[in-house]
Amino acid sequence: MKVDYIIVGCGLAGVSFGEKLEAKNKSFVVFEDSSQQSSIVAGGLYNPVTLKRFTPVWKSEEQLQTALPVYNQLEKEYNVTLDYKIPVRRRFTSLEEQNNWFEASDKVGLKPFLNTTLIDNNNPKIDAQFKLGEVLSTGRLDTKLLVEKYRADLETKNCLIEESFDYDALSIGHDCVIYKNINAKHIVFAEGFGLKQNPYFNNLPLGGTKGQLLTIHAPDLKLDYVLKSSVFVIPLGNHNYRVGSTYEQKDKTNTITSEARDMLLDKLKTFIKCDFEVLTQVAGVRPTVKDRKPLVGGHQTFKNMYIFNGLGSRGVMIAPYVANQLYNFIENNVAIDAEIDCSRFY
Template sequence: MKSVDYIIVGCGLASIAFCETLKTNNKTFVVYDDASQQSSIVAAGLYNPVILKRFSEVWKAKEQLELALPMYAKIEIDLNIKLDYKLKLLRRFNSIEEQNQWLVASDKLTLEPYLSTEFIKNRNPNINTDFDFGEVLHAGRIDTKTLILEYKLSLQENEQLESEHFQYDELKINSDEINYGDYKAKHIVFAEGFGIKKNPFFKELPLNGTKGEVITIKAPDLKIDYAVKSSVFIIPMSDDLYKVGATYEWNDKTNTPTEEGKAELIKKLKIVITCDFKVVEHKAGIRPTVKDRRPLVGRHTTYKNMYVLNGLGTRGVMIAPYVAKKLYNYIENSVVLDKEIDISRFG
C-alpha cells in the first residue's frame, strides 16, 4: 500500500486549489479523476470582483483575489505556462438609470476600489451602445482549460494522478485511515463538482447544478482587446477569436451543447455587436451551484476523515483558493469553518 496524507476525488478548480494548499504545507496526496466533469474546462475563467447585474460586491471578493492571483502566478512559474490574462472589463449600460446606479455603487466603501467613475465612450463602430461603458478594475481571465490540462499532466508525471472512475463501494473507511485501491490515507476530500450527485456520502447536499453553454466566435472586424459584459459576456482570446456566454439552464443536466443554447447566445450577441461572425466552437458544462450561492465545505457527519469541497458556482476561479485554505485549516489546525460555507448549515 502507498501511504499519502490525502486522497482527492476530482480535478477541477476546487481540487487544484486544494492540491496547491497541500503542496505549500508539505502534505502528500493522490488525485482520482475520470474527466467526466466539464464545467471548469468550459468556463470562461473571468475573475471579476463585482456582480454586474446588480452592481454589488462579490462575496469576499478582496479576500478571494488576495489568495487566488498569487496561487495562479505560482502555478505559472511551476509549470512554465501562461494562465493569467489581465483584461479591461467594460459593462455596457442600457440606460441613464444604470449609469446612475453605477455611480451610487461606486461610492460604497467595498466597491470603490473596483468601479471607475469615468465612463468610457464607445469608439468601435462594430459595437452597439447608446449609453457608454463603465469600467471594472482589477479584472482578468484565467485560462482554465490550459490550467486543468497542464496540471493533470504534471500530476501524472509525478505519479499523483489516477485517471479512472472512483468506485465508492470499494472505499474502506476506518477510524484512523482511508483505504482505496493501492492507497491508504489519513483523509479523503471529494471535489467532484456536479459529479457529487452520484456520491453516496454527499449526494443529499443541496447542490442543484446549472447548465451553462458557451460559444467561441471568429469576428475579424470586431477588433477589441477588452471584455464586454452585457446580457452576454464577450471575451477576447487571440487570432480574432472571442468567447461568448453564458446560458443558464436548470433542468438539463447533460454536458451536451444544444441548438437552443447556441441560438440564445447568438441572439443576445447580435444586440451588442453589428459585424459578421462565425461560430467555431460550442461547449457546455454543469456548474456546481447551491441554492444559497455559497460553497459546500465540511466534514461528513459519520466519517470524521471524509470531507467535501464543492459548490463553487459561477465564480470558481476566484473562490477556489479561498475555500481550499479554509478546508485545510479546518482539517489540520481545527479552525472552525465559517457558518455560511459549512455544510452543517443544511442540517
C-alpha cells in the same frame, strides 16, 4: 501505498486543494475520470462585482489576494501564461443604469472596484450609446490550460489515477480511509456536479446549472477588453472571442443544443455590429447551491471525510480561498467561515 490525502476530482477545486497540499509538503493522489467539464469549458473570468445588479462578490478582496499568487506560481512552474489581466466593461442601456452605477460605486465592497469615470464607446462595431462602466482588478484565467498542465504534472509524479471512483470500495477507519491499495489519513471529494452520485454527500442541496458557450471568430471586432451586456464577450486572441453563458436548470448533461446557440447569437447580435463565424460550442454543468455559496467542510459522521464543492460560476476567484479554509480546518482545527461551511445544511 500510504498518503496523507486522497482527492476525488481534478477541476478547479481539486487543483486548488492539491496546490495547497503541495505547498505544505503533504502527500496525495488524485482520482479523475473526466466526467465533469465545467472547469475546462468555463469562461475563466475573475470579477469582484456582480454586473447584473451592481453588487459586491462575497469576500472579493480576500479571494483575489489569495487566488492570484497561486495562479502566478503555477505560471512560473509550468512556464505558461494562465492569467490575462484584462478590463471588464459593462455596457449601459439607459441613463438609469448609469445612475445605478454611480450609486453602487459608493457602497462598501464596491468602491475599490468600480471606475466612476464612464468610458466612451469608440468602437464602431459595438452599439453602446450610453457609454461603458469599467470594473477594476479583473482578468481571465485559462482554466482549460491550467487543468491540462496540472493533470500532466500529477502524471509525471505518479499522483494521478485516471478512473472513476468506486464508493463501494472505500473503507472508513478510525483515523484513516482505505481505498483498494491506498491508505490515507483523509479523503476530500471535489467532484463538482458529480457529487450527486456520491452516497456520502448527496443529501446536500447541490444543484446543477448548465452553461453553454460559443467561440466566435470576428476579425473586424477588435475588442481589447471583456464586454458585458446581455452576454459576455471575452477576447481570446487571434480575433477569437468566447461568448456566454446560458443558465439552464433542467438539462444536466454536457450536450450542446441548438436552442442555446440561437439564444446566445440573438443576444450577441443586439449589440455587435459586424460579421463573425461560430467556431465551437461547449457545455458543462456548474455545481451550484441555492444560497450561492460553496459547500466545504466535514462529513456528519466520518471525521476524516470532507467535501470541497459548490463553486458555481466563480470558481476561479473562490477556489484557492476555499482550499485555505478547508486545509486549516483539517490540519489546524480552524473553523470554516459559517457562510460556506456545509454544516449549515445539516
